[in-house]
Amino acid sequence: MQARMVANTASPKMSVKYSVLRPWAHLVLVPLRELQFLASTMRDVSSVPPESVKLRIICSLLKLHQPGISFVGTGTCLGDTTAMVRRLGHRVISIELDSVQYARAQHRFRDDPDVVLVHGDCVTALQQVLPRLTRPAVLWLDAHYSRGITAGGPSDDPILACLAELRDQTVRSHSLLIDDAATFDGQRSRPDLVQVMLAIRAINSEYRIRIQGDIIVATVNRTTSSNNGWKIYSSVRENQP
Numbered sequence: 001m002q003a004r005m006v007a008n009t010a011s012p013k014m015s016v017k018y019s020v021l022r023p024w025a026h027l028v029l030v031p032l033r034e035l036q037f038l039a040s041t042m043r044d045v046s047s048v049p050p051e052s053v054k055l056r057i058i059c060s061l062l063k064l065h066q067p068g069i070s071f072v073g074t075g076t077c078l079g080d081t082t083a084m085v086r087r088l089g090h091r092v093i094s095i096e097l098d099s100v101q102y103a104r105a106q107h108r109f110r111d112d113p114d115v116v117l118v119h120g121d122c123v124t125a126l127q128q129v130l131p132r133l134t135r136p137a138v139l140w141l142d143a144h145y146s147r148g149i150t151a152g153g154p155s156d157d158p159i160l161a162c163l164a165e166l167r168d169q170t171v172r173s174h175s176l177l178i179d180d181a182a183t184f185d186g187q188r189s190r191p192d193l194v195q196v197m198l199a200i201r202a203i204n205s206e207y208r209i210r211i212q213g214d215i216i217v218a219t220v221n222r223t224t225s226s227n228n229g230w231k232i233y234s235s236v237r238e239n240q241p
């Protein structure tokens with residue numbers, strides 16, 4: 001399937017229920033889920049952080065990059081991550097397979113020329129997007145079928161195919177953030193965690209990989225942080241004996 005990359009011009013009607021209830025649900029549910037997460041952390045029970053906490057983790061990781069770095073997301077969904085990344089001032093390219101989610105995102109970001117939305121399967125779309133990235137970017141890989149409003153592509157989970165696309169690129173030092181680490185269990189078309197780690201290392205053996213709040217974070221140490229550098233490791237190094 002050919003991915004479609006277009007400017008944000010559509011204006012689909014959002015349902016009244018969606019636009020009215022969502023902010024109210026957020027006001028109540030977000031603090032509640034954060035409290036539950038905090039409580040389970042305090043009881044030493046391992047649990048997956050809610051979306052709002054994950055957004056803060058992405059935000060803190062992005063702040064370690066120079067301003068102006070491009071952010072490429074797979075699985076736009078409601079566009080919450082895109083909106084947060086835009087608030088930090090980064091340019092976003094986001095890919096969504098589902099036509100309804102894509103149309104909603106187009107509407108949400110219709111006035112923002114720094115959000116490029118791509119409609120199509122992320123593996124096909126990445127074949128077009130990645131060669132255009134001439135400098136390291138941040139990639140948020142989160143496209144997969146997860147019931148409800150989400151779509152499923154040729155594969156329910158395209159993560160390994162997405163990572164394989166990165167292997168053939170000139171730039172192989174993008175910072176990779178892959179969501180839902182806990183669900184990589186080798187079941188139901190989901191690869192297991194080791195397969196994901198090996199696929200990352202196959203792109204570039206210099207990737208350092210860790211899991212932060214259910215997000216797999218893979219970065220290449222760039223000691224010179226002059227251009228779009230990921231500064232985290234230089235500061236960690238300074239603190240090491």
Ligand SMILES: C[S@@+](CC[C@H](N)C(=O)[O-])C[C@H]1O[C@@H](n2cnc3c(N)ncnc32)[C@H](O)[C@@H]1O
Pocket residue numbers: 073074075076077078079080081095096097098101120121122123142143144145146149150151152153154155156158
């Ligand atoms: C878990 S949601 C993404 C949430 C979003 N990244 C965020 O941070 O708010 C997964 C999204 O991936 C989309 N999706 C599923 N398979 C896809 C594919 N092959 N290519 C692009 N998007 C896909 C689904 O329709 C869904 O919107």
